[in-house]
Amino acid sequence: MKAMILAAGKGTRVRPITYTIPKPLIPILQKPVMEFLLELLRQHGFNQIVVNVSHLANEIESYFRDGQRFGVEIAYSFEGRIVDGQLVGEALGSAGGMRKIQDFYPFFDDTFVVLCGDALIDLDLTAALKFHKEKGAIATLVAKPVPREQVSSYGVVVTDETGRIKAFQEKPSVEEALSTNINTGIYIFEPEIFNYIPSGQEYDIGGELFPKLVEIGAPFYAVPMDFQWVDIGKVPDYWRAVRGVLLGEIKNVPIPGKEVAPGIYTGLNVAVNWDKVDIKGPVYIGAMTHIEDGAKIIGPTMIGPNCWICSGATVENSVIFEYSRLGAGVRLVDKLVFGRYCVDKTGAAIDVQAAALDWLITDTRQSLPVTEPAERQAIEEILSSNIS
Numbered sequence: 001m002k003a004m005i006l007a008a009g010k011g012t013r014v015r016p017i018t019y020t021i022p023k024p025l026i027p028i029l030q031k032p033v034m035e036f037l038l039e040l041l042r043q044h045g046f047n048q049i050v051v052n053v054s055h056l057a058n059e060i061e062s063y064f065r066d067g068q069r070f071g072v073e074i075a076y077s078f079e080g081r082i083v084d085g086q087l088v089g090e091a092l093g094s095a096g097g098m099r100k101i102q103d104f105y106p107f108f109d110d111t112f113v114v115l116c117g118d119a120l121i122d123l124d125l126t127a128a129l130k131f132h133k134e135k136g137a138i139a140t141l142v143a144k145p146v147p148r149e150q151v152s153s154y155g156v157v158v159t160d161e162t163g164r165i166k167a168f169q170e171k172p173s174v175e176e177a178l179s180t181n182i183n184t185g186i187y188i189f190e191p192e193i194f195n196y197i198p199s200g201q202e203y204d205i206g207g208e209l210f211p212k213l214v215e216i217g218a219p220f221y222a223v224p225m226d227f228q229w230v231d232i233g234k235v236p237d238y239w240r241a242v243r244g245v246l247l248g249e250i251k252n253v254p255i256p257g258k259e260v261a262p263g264i265y266t267g268l269n270v271a272v273n274w275d276k277v278d279i280k281g282p283v284y285i286g287a288m289t290h291i292e293d294g295a296k297i298i299g300p301t302m303i304g305p306n307c308w309i310c311s312g313a314t315v316e317n318s319v320i321f322e323y324s325r326l327g328a329g330v331r332l333v334d335k336l337v338f339g340r341y342c343v344d345k346t347g348a349a350i351d352v353q354a355a356a357l358d359w360l361i362t363d364t365r366q367s368l369p370v371t372e373p374a375e376r377q378a379i380e381e382i383l384s385s386n387i388s
Contacts, residue, residue, distance in 0.1 A: 004113070108194070121184070143157045
């Protein structure tokens with residue numbers, strides 16, 4: 001069976017991570033989120049997959065290649081052009097990307113599934129497909145019930161008693177919401193859907209195609225399903241996802257590495273004297289990371305590979321990406337450190353170089369910056385107000 005993974009977006013709400021990592025490659029404990037989707041698709045018999053790519057397309061294609069090592073076949077549809085020898089992404093929208101593939105050659109010749117490439121899901125796709133077939137639908141949207149107080153964060157799906165979609169509400173207030181079923185970005189289509197998608201232009205599934213289907217009264221249904229759905233649409237979502245895995249709240253995502261003590265997991269060759277550090281799980285420490293004596297790490301925390309945590313540093317409830325050096329005395333609570341950025345769990349970022357904090361948060365592959373004592377005192381005052 002055939003499927004499409006939507007992977008062309010720029011991921012602006014997950015910056016600074018997506019400056020250099022496309023959303024489908026954002027790691028959940030070192031494993032890209034799209035890899036989990038491939039495993040799910042393969043499990044339910046979807047083994048021919050086209051991925052539309054645009055932003056940082058080479059990164060996605062280089063990692064997944066033709067899909068052999070994941071037990072599937074993968075092809076790519078690039079959306080963009082070359083300008084002065086550089087690839088420039090120009091995404092066509094989710095429906096426009098589907099249409100480009102079909103116009104190239106009619107790949108989608110039977111019922112197919114479309115998934116967003118930035119969510120962790122544990123869904124019975126086979127059951128959803130059965131519902132779609134029984135209804136004789138041209139399109140089926142997999143919905144998820146949420147508590148009423150959460151509806152204002154999502155697109156709400158309104159159906160009749162048979163499940164036929166009558167309307168959509170985009171982030172309605174709790175009082176205005178006509179349903180508690182939300183759009184998860186998981187869709188099942190028949191090839192006839194291309195009769196309603198124009199060629200050669202940007203076109204969106206949720207914003208343009210779906211309202212059109214409702215308007216013409218097409219057989220368009222929603223199937224509410226109770227399943228794990230962890231959206232990685234924004235930095236706070238990512239922070240919560242990593243935290244959820246470490247706390248065991250997210251199913252089917254094991255913590256990698258070796259459990260060296262209760263709730264403490266490490267990759268290969270971690271340099272640490274366990275008797276001289278204060279570490280409370282759940283914590284994951286990536287391979288080739290050095291934890292100096294006197295450091296303090298409190299979970300749930302993930303520290304990526306090739307990091308260096310200096311003596312006196314404190315890391316609590318945080319996510320530290322690879323090759324990060326945290327200087328002596330730095331205190332990071334509820335933070336995400338990615339390259340030159342330190343981000344809090346609301347998504348607010350500090351550029352540590354611009355703020356002259358790069359002597360405290362820097363790259364392990366660089367020489368340590370030199371700071372005069374007077375400058376250091378001023379920086380410590382900035383640090384206490386902005387990072388701790």
